[in-house]
Amino acid sequence: MEVKKIKGLGGWLVLPILGFILSLLVCSYYFLDSFQIVEINWRIFNLLIFGSGMFVYATALLLMFHESRHAPAWAIMALWHWVIVEGITSSIMEVPGDFSLILGPIFWTAYFIKSKRVKNTFVN
DSSP states (O other): OOOOOOOSSOGGGHHHHHHHHHHHHHHHHHHHHGGGOSSHHHHHHHHHHHHHHHHHHHHHHHHHHTTOTTHHHHHHHHHHHHHHHHHHHHHHHTOOOOGGGGHHHHHHHHHHHHOHHHHHHSOO
16 A cells, blocks of 8 residues: 655645735735835835835745745745844834744744655655
8 A cells, every 4th residue: 555645735834825925915015005104214114124024925935836945944934034023123112022923933934844745845
């Protein structure tokens, strides 16, 4: 009896893909909304933050849909993008950060590193 290889953009891999699509839409909205900010420093800050988010999420999605071997690394980068942004924003605004914000990226980073589906799908 032959064991079937788990491969393709299915299973649990669908959840981060949906999250990246939603994150790309949110970043796009806030990127466009940044042009309405009057204070130039905050406008530039928002454009950089949400522009980089759009780039990271779009690249991760593109590589995942092409099943590139670079997709897992970009997916992990996309997972941690918002944690880094939140850390920078919290320090600028002098607001304590939310520790629970890193639980999701920790879980999904482990998934992208250990999952057989990820290893079988993104091999080329």
